[in-house]
Amino acid sequence: MLNLTIDGKKVSVEKGTTVLHAARKLGIEIPTLCYHEGVSPYGACRVCLVEVVKGIKTGLTTSCTCLAEEGMEVKSDSPRVLESRKLMVELLLARCPEAEKVKDLARKMGIEGVRFKREDKECILCGLCVRVCQEIIEASVIGFINRGANREVETPFQAQSDVCIGCGACSSVCPTEAIKIKEMFDKRILETWHTELELKSCKICGRYFVPKKELEHLKEKIELPEDIFEICTDCKRKSLTGKIGEIKTGAI
């Protein structure tokens, strides 16, 4: 176990714990945008900044990527920390004035105006979608392209992807709802990724419910009985409750 102090409070954590987690253990709230439990930290949004005291020097660092060390002294609410976070959020707000989560943070931090040139982007380049797609789904469809001010998350050649399975994990993890997905009868359309996928219909009710490619992908990854993929979740639930009903009434 490692012992450190955050805002003067002592906490011991296991080796490999991030400062962010150590703080959460103490109930200290640190804002995050690009952090997600399920994927590796990336340190992109910089709203989780904290100050780490090293001897006479103190430095700002992102708490989601910084590992706790024995004897470490962390400040999460010093004026310098709060000011720097505010600046980060102000920059994000200038880039994405409509993003709810960014607006929320700005409101909480008391940011009123934006001193930078406004853009109308939706993506804050946090890279969560990229990491989820790569690490969890293992499809690696999207990634960062270009550099500097032109950096974007995109598919190769900004065109229809042949490896996208249409699972939509990217969109569900995106903090700014930047990834647009819609369903049209027998197709799922991932507008942001220029990709259209055919859906499979439920054997029982006939409703189109899952991209065929997602099924193939699942079948490869996990061993499950074949017919589990044939019926939609609604029908599964119905048949299950039906069975329970039968058991209860002694029909079986």
Place this chain on the structure above:
Amino acid sequence: MNDKMKRKVDLEKVINKYKAEKGGIISVLQEINREYGYLSEDALKLVAKKLDVPLIQVYSIATFYTAFSLKPRGRHLINVCLGTACFVKGGNRILEKLERELGIKAGETTKELRYSLDTVHCIGCCSLAPVIRIDEDAYGRLKQEKVPEILKKHK
């Protein structure tokens, strides 16, 4: 064997050469870019397949470095210096003249694939400002009216 096939064979050779290396993707792309003047969609797809990495990873790298081009480039590369010294001495007017002469903007390539036009920041001979470089040749103390004559030297 037609030309396209031959190219493909060469491409595979290049890829195999760097296959074992760590960071081999960049080396492969550099060599392909050098050999063909740009990175075609097919080339990038082949690299991804042969090195067994996701296509997006290759595409990310290809779009990150300005040294790589995703479009065919001209036979001659014209670099117009817009570094401090050259800028002060009117480098931007030389650029305008070139753009007018060639009918393209900086960053573009002429239709017959003869010239590509780019800007750079200081090529290290500020005393000759304003300077342009065509392939390996530098032209200093340049005046707008000299531009057509210089272009003629590079067929």
